[in-house]
Amino acid sequence: MSLDPAKLQAVANLARLSVSEDELNQFAAKLNSILALNERLSLVDTTGVEPLSHPLELNQPLRHDLITEHNQRELFQKIAPLTKAGLYLVPQVMDNE
């Protein structure tokens, strides 16, 4: 499996990264050398091996549903790029009509 520039463009869109034409070719070559590392994995027989997603295989701890945090909106919004009336502002998504 390898990444050609067109496929890479689709992946970049999914990742919300804009990549120029020049960059696409450079990235594709380097990414393919990284993906080539993985080819040897396909040679390993993993029939019946459970995937390991967490090294200690612990269960998620449960806790009582109590309020432990207080509202710190002003503090958190002080570092936001753009806010108004306690809301985060982004470019308009819907038309006015």
Next chain:
Amino acid sequence: MHHKTLAELSQALKNKEYSSRELTQYFLDRIKQHDTQLNSFITVTEELALKQADLADQRLAKGDAEALTGIPLAQKDIFCTQGVKTSCGSKMLDNFIAPYDATLIRRCNEAGMVMLGKTNMDELAMGSSNETSFYGPVANPWDLERTPGGSSGGSAAAVAAYLTPAATGTDTGGSIRQPAALCGITGLKPTYGRISRYGMTAFASSLDQAGPMARSAEDVALLMNVFAGHDPLDSTSVQKEVPDYTADLKSPLKDLKIGLPKEYFGEGLNPAIAEALEKAKAVFAQQGVQFVDLSLPHTDLALSVYYILAPAECSSNLSRFDGVRYGYRCKDPKDLEDMYCRSRSEAFGEEVKRRILIGTYVLSQGFYDAYYLKAQQVRRLIRDDFTKAFQSVDLILAPTTPTTAFKLKEITDPVSMYLSDIYTLALNLAGLPGLSLPVGFSEGLPIGMQLIGNYFSEATLLKTAHQYQCASDWHLQFPKNF
């Protein structure tokens, strides 16, 4: 003053030989004097440090000081520090003043430690040479043309150059141990979950672990006593009692069994490093340690597994950087999509983008089973190799890195760069603790030895390293211009 250990500094503070303010000012002056050569700090927090030092002096005067009250340390810029810039080495967070403290920072503050500043690092902890930092590379104090390693390169260089008595690091694939080895200091990556990850910018959440970097195993043990412990704010933090890591340091190593995995001593290992490890083994043998040859057969797959799992987790974690709530936002976005894309593309560096793209690809529809699932299955095989090995040995000995510090700009190909972590990655996949300590020099550059332990065996690792350091003086060498 700067060549003293943490234990010695602590004793001197308690004996009133000098105050924490004097000690802090001394290291701040050293940073001012020397860091222009190294670039190991992104932010120096002089005012805050002196304030914390005064508070520590009050505690010392009242007699309610803890072991490390009044001791200065540097924090890797990956940990959120309230009111202080927390850049993570990225343009994305260049304007980010953390609104809260990471748990590790809180624990240091409560212990009365003094933060000198925030250290330079590879962008978002992705790199092995500190060259991916938005703030420029860090120089290795042993040779200013060479890398200190990464991603905790700033911390390692600052400790090695005696600009701070200790520092924090984080380790996802070797980012504490590799720079510790290249800079000739002692660094510990604890068992996954031993130290809270709350407030530590996430790279690959199932692999990330914070740990101490200092000049000796004894100093690292003192720091572990402050850092380790359960944190309800981190759901992967382990609920397990924390021992006193200094308690066992002086016990003899007689009858300790150390395994030698043949896969870690094969082709690709620099002969000077192999020779230094032979000499270190002789030191252990004199102390009654027994060596056992063993095999970790899936070792050569660790790199492949790591470079699927780490980018996959990174691509998911880094989706939070969208220019909406904090961090960089591009100028004049024409719509929401444009804002996301340009904010991310303008603020992330090349290595970070590469890992996001790989991660997004391996998780995308149609490829999940072939890449991600397969890698998780092989991850179990790698973990099982270690589990089996630890049925017959107490520890495993290996090199930390295949080479000594390479030159800045020497490695431009990503896969070659990834190979510098070839001996460290497998532990992160297995979640095991590992410690790197200096065991010699080759052409004036430090050589690191890695000790790998079973889960939660940090005390044994530290004891073994301490006993080695009692019988050697590699950890006491210092770069002559500092």
